[in-house]
Amino acid sequence: MIYDVIIIGGGVIGCCIARTLSKYDLKICLLEKEAELASGTTKGNSGVVHAGYAAPREYIKRNLCIRGNKLYTQAAEELNFPFQRIGSFVVALEDSQIKVLEEQRRQGIQDGIPGLEVILDKEKIKYMEPNINDEVVGVLHAPTAGIVSPYEMTFALADNAATNGVKFLLNQKVRRIKHQDYTFTIKTKTQEFKSRNVINAAGLYAARISKLVGLDYFEIMPRRGEYILFDRNALHLNKILFPTPTKVSKGILVCPTLHENTFVGPNAQNITDKKDISTTEAGLKEILEAGRKLVPNLPVRSSIRNFAGLRAVPDTYDFIIDNTDIYGFINIAGILSPGLTSCFAIAEKVVEFLELLGVELKIKEDYNPRRLKPERFKDFSKEELDQKIKEDPSWGRIICRCETIPEKEIINAIHAPVGATTVDGIKFRCRPGMGRCQGGFCRPRVIEILSRELNIPYEEVTKRGEDTNFLIAKTKDLTLKEIEGGTE
Amino acid sequence: MKQYNADVIVIGSGAAGLAAAIEVKKANLSVLVIERDKELGGITLQCIHNGFGLKEFEEELTGPEYIQRFINQIKELEIPYILNTMVIEISNDKKLYAVNNEDGLIEIKAKAIILAMGCRERTRGAINIPGFRPAGIYTAGQAQRFVNIEGYLPGNTFVILGSGDIGMIMARRLTWEGCKVKAVVEILPYVSGLLRNQVQCLEDYDIPLITSYTVTKIHGRDRVKGVTISKVDRNFDRIIGSDKFIECDTLLLSVGLIPENELTLNAGAELSKNGGPVVDNNLETTIAGIFTCGNVLQVHDLVDLVSAEAKRAGQNAVEYVKNRYDKKSSKKEIIKCLSGENVNYVKPDRINKRDLSKDIIFTLRVNYPDRRVLIQLKDNNNNLIYKRKKIYVIPSEMVELIVNLEKNGIDPKCKSINIEVIPRPEVLIEEE
Numbered sequence: 025m026i027y028d029v030i031i032i033g034g035g036v037i038g039c040c041i042a043r044t045l046s047k048y049d050l051k052i053c054l055l056e057k058e059a060e061l062a063s064g065t066t067k068g069n070s071g072v073v074h075a076g077y078a079a080p081r082e083y084i085k086r087n088l089c090i091r092g093n094k095l096y097t098q099a100a101e102e103l104n105f106p107f108q109r110i111g112s113f114v115v116a117l118e119d120s121q122i123k124v125l126e127e128q129r130r131q132g133i134q135d136g137i138p139g140l141e142v143i144l145d146k147e148k149i150k151y152m153e154p155n156i157n158d159e160v161v162g163v164l165h166a167p168t169a170g171i172v173s174p175y176e177m178t179f180a181l182a183d184n185a186a187t188n189g190v191k192f193l194l195n196q197k198v199r200r201i202k203h204q205d206y207t208f209t210i211k212t213k214t215q216e217f218k219s220r221n222v223i224n225a226a227g228l229y230a231a232r233i234s235k236l237v238g239l240d241y242f243e244i245m246p247r248r249g250e251y252i253l254f255d256r257n258a259l260h261l262n263k264i265l266f267p268t269p270t271k272v273s274k275g276i277l278v279c280p281t282l283h284e285n286t287f288v289g290p291n292a293q294n295i296t297d298k299k300d301i302s303t304t305e306a307g308l309k310e311i312l313e314a315g316r317k318l319v320p321n322l323p324v325r326s327s328i329r330n331f332a333g334l335r336a337v338p339d340t341y342d343f344i345i346d347n348t349d350i351y352g353f354i355n356i357a358g359i360l361s362p363g364l365t366s367c368f369a370i371a372e373k374v375v376e377f378l379e380l381l382g383v384e385l386k387i388k389e390d391y392n393p394r395r396l397k398p399e400r401f402k403d404f405s406k407e408e409l410d411q412k413i414k415e416d417p418s419w420g421r422i423i424c425r426c427e428t429i430p431e432k433e434i435i436n437a438i439h440a441p442v443g444a445t446t447v448d449g450i451k452f453r454c455r456p457g458m459g460r461c462q463g464g465f466c467r468p469r470v471i472e473i474l475s476r477e478l479n480i481p482y483e484e485v486t487k488r489g490e491d492t493n494f495l496i497a498k499t500k501d502l503t504l505k506e507i508e509g510g511t512e
Numbered sequence: 513m514k515q516y517n518a519d520v521i522v523i524g525s526g527a528a529g530l531a532a533a534i535e536v537k538k539a540n541l542s543v544l545v546i547e548r549d550k551e552l553g554g555i556t557l558q559c560i561h562n563g564f565g566l567k568e569f570e571e572e573l574t575g576p577e578y579i580q581r582f583i584n585q586i587k588e589l590e591i592p593y594i595l596n597t598m599v600i601e602i603s604n605d606k607k608l609y610a611v612n613n614e615d616g617l618i619e620i621k622a623k624a625i626i627l628a629m630g631c632r633e634r635t636r637g638a639i640n641i642p643g644f645r646p647a648g649i650y651t652a653g654q655a656q657r658f659v660n661i662e663g664y665l666p667g668n669t670f671v672i673l674g675s676g677d678i679g680m681i682m683a684r685r686l687t688w689e690g691c692k693v694k695a696v697v698e699i700l701p702y703v704s705g706l707l708r709n710q711v712q713c714l715e716d717y718d719i720p721l722i723t724s725y726t727v728t729k730i731h732g733r734d735r736v737k738g739v740t741i742s743k744v745d746r747n748f749d750r751i752i753g754s755d756k757f758i759e760c761d762t763l764l765l766s767v768g769l770i771p772e773n774e775l776t777l778n779a780g781a782e783l784s785k786n787g788g789p790v791v792d793n794n795l796e797t798t799i800a801g802i803f804t805c806g807n808v809l810q811v812h813d814l815v816d817l818v819s820a821e822a823k824r825a826g827q828n829a830v831e832y833v834k835n836r837y838d839k840k841s842s843k844k845e846i847i848k849c850l851s852g853e854n855v856n857y858v859k860p861d862r863i864n865k866r867d868l869s870k871d872i873i874f875t876l877r878v879n880y881p882d883r884r885v886l887i888q889l890k891d892n893n894n895n896l897i898y899k900r901k902k903i904y905v906i907p908s909e910m911v912e913l914i915v916n917l918e919k920n921g922i923d924p925k926c927k928s929i930n931i932e933v934i935p936r937p938e939v940l941i942e943e944e
């Protein structure tokens with residue numbers, strides 16, 4: 025079988041492209057090297073849907089961001105992923121910074137960003153965001169900026185794409201691509217796939233994939249950003265808070281999440297190892313100090329987790345969105361920030377490219393743009409809950425106490441169109457282990473449910489795929505081995 | 513919706529919940545115990561080591577043996593309980609909502625409620641260890657559950673961070689199973705658990721204890737490959753150049769327990785700085801008729817103390833239902849109890865003026881170890897009410913004081929009393 029389109033990479037970009045193309049009568053497959061989708065950069069970022077005033081005008085990412093922001097309204101509605109336009113503040117703490125804000129506003133308005141305004145009235149600022157530093161002198165308010173849960177959104181995109189016929193294959197690391205007679209042959213460790221067109225959305229590894237077809241014209245370097253996440257209820261922010269930008273970066277922000285937590289981060293460290301998502305002592309200090317400048321009462325004692333994500337920084341510093349010289353091979357590379365914001369606009373570009381390549385884009389008769397919202401215990405009224413448990417008792421078995429997640433939500437996550445197969449997969453889909461106890465109690469239960477639903481032994485359940493097994497042996501195994509060894 | 517009624521509802525069936533329920537039943541009131549796990553007993557069920565019951569039964573029992581004695585009484589007294597049922601909400605008129613997979617949502621009306629939800633362990637995030645986030649990082653209690661209840665070993669070679677009791681007990685337990693415990697690493701200059709555990713669990717098995725060190729980095733992307741430990745100074749800042757690498761495939765955290773108080777907050781009761789509810793000398797929270805005891809109030813090191821505290825909570829709930837429920841609550845006059853020098857927290861947080869003639873049980877923990885100290889109670893006008901000598905104090909051992917404030921001549925008009933643990937001014941030969 026020959027696919028029309030193969031997408032390499034199951035991050036938000038790959039999944040968004042898959043979902044956008046699933047509208048058309050095409051044979052599509054997405055290959056992801058990890059055991060779960062959204063395992064790369066998509067898992068570790070700020071989740072801010074930027075308004076679009078930040079990037080310089082000469083970069084294509086500026087317009088894609090502005091367009092992408094607009095497209096979120098419809099997408100969130102169709103796909104039912106959590107998204108809120110809470111608005112952002114760029115915070116000036118010194119008078120000299122006001123002119124930076126004024127300039128961002130002026131250009132932003134010219135480029136069609138709605139509602140941008142510079143607020144200098146301190147009382148008004150404090151009213152809109154009581155936690156802001158008292159030394160604030162002004163802010164740039166962008167009401168269209170929003171927050172999203174990047175991985176929940178990615179799962180929504182993938183589930184909807186799968187419902188519309190896209191095939192998702194995990195644990196498939198692309199190792200070789202052969203190009204002959206307008207057909208690409210893609211090899212992974214275990215399988216071979218053929219396709220007319222290939223879309224490279226491999227994130228940090230996009231340059232490597234591009235080189236597999238002989239296209240060696242860019243490099244991607246990892247730039248790490250670290251975060252600290254605070255407990256729910258520790259602080260309630262209304263707005264996303266950015267410092268006034270310097271030439272180097274958009275800076276370290278303090279931001280609420282859709283799950284009522286708050287985080288501070290990211291910093292920016294150029295590193296060489298594309299797998300190094302470790303956090304550092306110096307880095308955690310740095311972000312706390314920076315965060316305190318925006319919100320002096322950061323609830324440091326209520327931190328529940330630290331993590332890091334890697335930006336895929338191309339040597340051009342701009343998105344690489346190319347219908348390349350190799351017919352049918354599309355590069356979507358170097359998708360650093362604001363890639364998450366831009367994804368729907370990037371997917372539109374891909375559709376244009378395929379049209380140029382002569383791919384017939386006929387809308388499927390049975391295309392269903394909707395994904396139902398996953399049913400959540402917390403969203404039910406008391407009566408509904410009672411009814412649900414009567415219909416299916418697993419609604420009444422609470423697995424995660426911190427977040428009140430019943431067994432049924434976990435079972436649903438496993439049996440979703442692109443279902444979870446690992447403990448992290450479950451955690452990112454329905455949050456057991458995300459709360460205060462970080463899995464202290466529920467992890468054994470989740471392992472048990474995965475083992476049962478996937479019909480695999482307990483010891484084979486992993487944290488996030490190959491080589492991340494949780495448990496080593498049954499008790500008594502080690503001692504038995506020693507005894508056996510001793511008698512030899 | 514299924515409905516229940518009882519005079520007193522007990523949430524949690526650990527050592528605290530069971531002892532409280534038994535007291536209520538003995539006073540001929542109706543009581544119902546609600547437990548989210550599949551069996552009665554709480555955390556003691558996984559504590560298969562001995563060391564329980566020395567005070568309560570004057571015998572050395574294992575956790576399950578200790579709790580079984582209470583479970584037997586529950587059965588003898590025919591105290592009703594529901595298992596696999598989690599309380600998810602407490603409304604301000606003392607209605608509870610709970611769920612389980614047989615009955616669906618359950619509504620329960622009570623005259624008084626006893627909160628006995630226990631505590632949970634602090635995790636890595638709470639202490640912000642930098643590094644990767646691989647498989648192979650567990651809290652000590654989680655590992656204890658895996659080994660003792662589920663029958664699985666979570667690793668081969670271990671480093672344990674934190675010298676809390678559970679960590680030390682697990683060091684020994686894992687050694688018995690043939691695992692290698694490379695070190696127990698403690699950030700403080702001294703062990704944070706009980707001395708008896710240091711001797712019986714670490715020293716007897718030659719498990720190295722490294723104090724004034726902490727884990728500063730976790731290595732390994734997929735599975736833990738090792739940890740870097742570093743010496744810390746007095747402010748717990750890393751001393752540059754002191755790093756050491758220890759190879760291991762599992763890191764256990766034994767870095768403290770936090771009372772489990774989501775429901776308490778949900779009921780509208782106030783919490784104090786130790787993480788437990790604010791209580792008066794009757795273990796009543798800031799909401800009339802809601803009482804609390806056990807680890808949800810304060811983390812206890814000995815189960816015997818939990819049982820004793822729970823009995824008082826049970827008796828006080830009975831008193832409430834019999835005498836105060838249905839009556840308009842008159843505004844309580846209280847005296848606040850404040851933590852002074854070297855006092856981390858003290859319970860109760862407040863004392864009812866009408867109870868000044870009664871013996872009040874104070875429990876407190878110190879911030880740092882000290883020898884030859886004086887524990888003093890002074891009122892807000894700096895009048896000394898009570899003092900007691902103690903040879904030594906350490907944070908891992910809860911200090912209990914029983915004081916009759918009236919007999920000690922407290923000024924009934926005072927607003928607060930301050931409790932402090934200070935070095936003894938004069939060197940005394942004779943001890944308490």
Ligand SMILES: Cc1cc2nc3c(=O)[nH]c(=O)nc-3n(C[C@H](O)[C@H](O)[C@H](O)COP(=O)(O)OP(=O)(O)OC[C@H]3O[C@@H](n4cnc5c(N)ncnc54)[C@H](O)[C@@H]3O)c2cc1C
Nearest residue numbers: 033035037057064065066072198227249335362363364365
């Ligand atoms: C710290 C940080 C903060 C950010 N904040 C924001 C923000 O607030 N707003 C915003 O809009 N953007 C933000 N971004 C940018 C945004 O996160 C990215 O643009 C977006 O996640 C990129 O998605 P992706 O799908 O391209 O990459 P990824 O999520 O990395 O997906 C690429 C996928 O390809 C897979 N893959 C790689 N090689 C192969 C192979 N050989 N075979 C098969 N599969 C392969 C990988 O496993 C991975 O799953 C931030 C980024 C970082 C790092």
Ligand SMILES: Cc1cc2nc3c(=O)[nH]c(=O)nc-3n(C[C@H](O)[C@H](O)[C@H](O)COP(=O)(O)OP(=O)(O)OC[C@H]3O[C@@H](n4cnc5c(N)ncnc54)[C@H](O)[C@@H]3O)c2cc1C
Nearest residue numbers: 524526527528548554555563598599629630806807814815
């Ligand atoms: C690992 C460990 C080792 C110990 N070792 C010793 C020792 O050697 N000697 C000694 O004397 N003491 C020891 N202790 C101390 C002592 O055992 C405990 O302090 C005591 O058992 C705590 O009892 P509890 O009832 O307060 O809490 P728990 O036993 O934790 O009971 C709380 C119960 O409440 C239930 N619950 C919580 N929330 C809800 C809800 N919403 N709905 C329904 N049910 C709920 C929980 O499932 C649990 O069963 C140890 C403690 C621990 C944690």
